[in-house]
Amino acid sequence: MTTAREMMTADATCVRWDETIAEAARKMVRLDVGALPICGPDERLKGMLTDRDIVLKVVAEGKDPAACTAGELAQDEIVTVGAEDSADEVLHVMSEHRIRRVPVIDGHVLVGIIAQADVARTLPDRPVGDLVEAISEHS
Numbered sequence: 001m002t003t004a005r006e007m008m009t010a011d012a013t014c015v016r017w018d019e020t021i022a023e024a025a026r027k028m029v030r031l032d033v034g035a036l037p038i039c040g041p042d043e044r045l046k047g048m049l050t051d052r053d054i055v056l057k058v059v060a061e062g063k064d065p066a067a068c069t070a071g072e073l074a075q076d077e078i079v080t081v082g083a084e085d086s087a088d089e090v091l092h093v094m095s096e097h098r099i100r101r102v103p104v105i106d107g108h109v110l111v112g113i114i115a116q117a118d119v120a121r122t123l124p125d126r127p128v129g130d131l132v133e134a135i136s137e138h139s
Contacts, residue, residue: 002087007122008104008112014039015049017071021058024049024070035101037110038070045103045110047074080105081114087123090114 015024015036024036028051035050049070057073058065079097081090083106094102094114104112 002122003083004081004085004087004090004104004114005083005106005111007087007090007118008083008114009118010112012037012103012110012113014043014110015070017041017046017069017074019070021049021054021063021065021068021070021073025051025054025065035113035115036070037103037113038074039110040071044108045078045080045105046071047078048101048103049073050101078103082106083111091119091123094119 013027013031013033013036015027015038017038017040019027028034028036034052035048037045038047038049040046053073054065057063058068079093079099080103081093083104085093090102094100094116101113101115103110104114
């Protein structure tokens with residue numbers, strides 16, 4: 001049985017709760033990623049910040065990316081999977097919530113991220129296709 005730990009990209013870089021959106025965007029460019037976990041002062045996961053969040057919730061709303069912080073965009077509900085969860089559970093969570101990336105938690109500690117690319121690299125074609133279809137469906 002493949003686990004989340006085997007699928008994930010380890011050592012996810014966080015954006016701090018108090019970092020500006022401009023700083024977070026530069027970090028995304030430097031790391032060549034489309035999302036970063038948001039970590040609070042206690043190093044606990046507070047949410048995910050995506051490039052889409054930056055466009056829709058900051059730029060499109062006319063907010064100043066140099067004044068708005070990552071913490072202001074943190075979601076109320078954080079969707080995660082456990083490090084020892086099965087690949088089936090990971091696919092279920094990503095499909096159900098229609099998300100392309102999911103943080104992996106071991107206890108209360110962020111240990112990695114699973115993105116669609118990680119799923120594609122790890123699993124056979126059929127489950128990958130089903131996931132992409134589920135995430136791409138319009139409500």
